[in-house]
Amino acid sequence: MTYDIQGLLAEALENDFLVGGLGLAALGAAYGVLHMVLGALWRLGAARLWLTVTLDNRTDGFRHLLLWLEETGALRKSRRFHVDRNAKDAFAPAKGVHWFRVGAQLVRLSREMSEKARVGQSQRPLETLSIQVFGGRKAQVQAWLARGAQIAEAMERDGPKLFQYASSYWQELCELPARPLGTVLSVDDRLERLLEDVRWFYAAKDWYVARGVPWRRGYLLYGPPGTGKSSLIRAVASELHLDVATLDIARRGLGDEDLREAMAEAPDRAILAIEDIDAAFQGRDPGDALPGISFSGLLNAIDGVAAQEGRALFMTTNHRERLDPALIRPGRADMHVELGLVGAAQAAQLFARFYPERADLAEPFAAALGTKRFSPAELQGWLMAHMSDPEGAARAEGLQHAPMLAAE
Incomplete structure (x- = not known):
């Protein structure tokens, strides 16, 4: 009996097909074990090294994450998107891994x-977003969701909030109508x-940090x-869902400190x-030690050691030539935009x-109008004066004598 079994084994080992099959089976078993071990190690490593957060479209966080992704342009290199109503018709990531x-x-x-x-009264499909951050922290993802919540709140408002500095705090004055x-x-x-450029700036914190x-x-x-200088500030704030914090640096009683x-404690976003x-320094030399804000105090507030970060600073003037070059150099005024008179095409x-x-x-x-040029305020004043008479407005007779509206 023993001899028969040994003989069968010897004959089997001489069979190339059987030996090959046994070898493949052994390799398959080894691969299965290795796959199971590596999978266990991956799950263990993922649990320790990867922060994982999962959200579904029954939660506000789902929409907030989509809004954050849209604002930061985190997926700008991705090639797969679809228009998503959860993010107010923004380009959101398509199904799959990004x-x-x-x-x-x-x-x-x-x-x-x-x-x-299916979820909700509309019975839309259940969707999930799973985000994994290598070496991430819970507070980091919470900050992303909090920013998404701010965007959602701003989108539901008609326009930006207007803040004004009042002695020792920022006072919310009103909500401005949105302006495209x-x-x-x-x-x-x-x-x-x-x-x-402003949109890029507000999404570029990591870019600045990486470069010190x-x-x-x-x-x-x-x-x-x-x-339209003031109108442009309001329009930019409206488009980017930001608020506006205005400072009157010529106000009596406001000093350098x-x-x-005020600039360091301005409202976020x-x-x-x-x-x-x-106008704040009209008739004064930059070094004058007069009551109020000094020129050096203004420069330090803009880009000194303790100057604010994370907010764009807009300055307006009717006379750029009157400004000291130190005030409008790169680092304090990085982008200069001229708003001038407009011609017939813009008037139309x-x-x-x-x-x-x-x-x-x-x-x-x-x-x-021909080749004449006007300020937008002059044109607006003319059209307002002919609200019920479009034919008379179109003739433009006497437009050159139109009363100037208050600037912006």
Whole structure:
């Protein structure tokens, strides 16, 4: 019996097909064991090294994460998107896995949809977002969701909130009506380029940190009265869901320390605005030691050691030539945007906006203006004076004598 078994084994081992099959079976078993071990090690490592947060579309956090992704442009290199109503028709990540970086950290985002599970009164499919951050912390993802919640709140408002510094605190004055960027007249695409620059700045904290550069950026808007400088600040704030914090640096009783504290404690996600900055030092030398804010105090508040970070600073002036070069150099005013008089083409746009039912008169209005140039405030004043008479407005007779509206 023993001999028979040994003989069978010897014959089997001489069979190449059987030996090959046994070898493949052994390799398969070894692969299965290795796969199981590596999987266990991966899960153990993932649990220790990867922070994982899962959200579904029954929670507010799902929408807040989508809004944060849209604002930061974290998935700008991805090639798979779809328009998502959870993010107010923004381009949101499509189903599947997406990889991106936040600063030096690697992030894996997975979006899944279940057609079998339905949620809400609309019975939409259940969707989940799973985000994994290598070496991440819970507070980090909570900050992303908190920012998404701020965006959602701002989108539900009509427009930006207006804050004004009152002695020792920022006072919320009102909520400004939203203003689209397209309602501010310009002869080219400079306003769109400004908007994109500000959009980039507010999403670029990690870029600044990685390079050891203070997270600050300044903008100078200049041009004659009535050309839309204040309107542009409001439009940028509206487009980016930011608030506006305005500082009157010529106000009596405001000193250097007050200014520094005001700028450092300005509301989060707000544009800092200092209008008519040339008027604050009119008739004074930069080194004058007079009551109020000193020129050196202003410079230190803008980019000194204790200067604020994370908020764009907008300064406006009717006379750029009156400003000291030290105030408007790069690092304090990184981008200069001129808002000047506009011609017939821009006037026709404004006419069509005022009289949408008589847009056919916009071209005759432009022809009547010819090569003349006006401030947007002059054109608006003329059209307001002819609210019920579009034909008379289109003739533009006497427009050169139109009363100037208060600047912006």
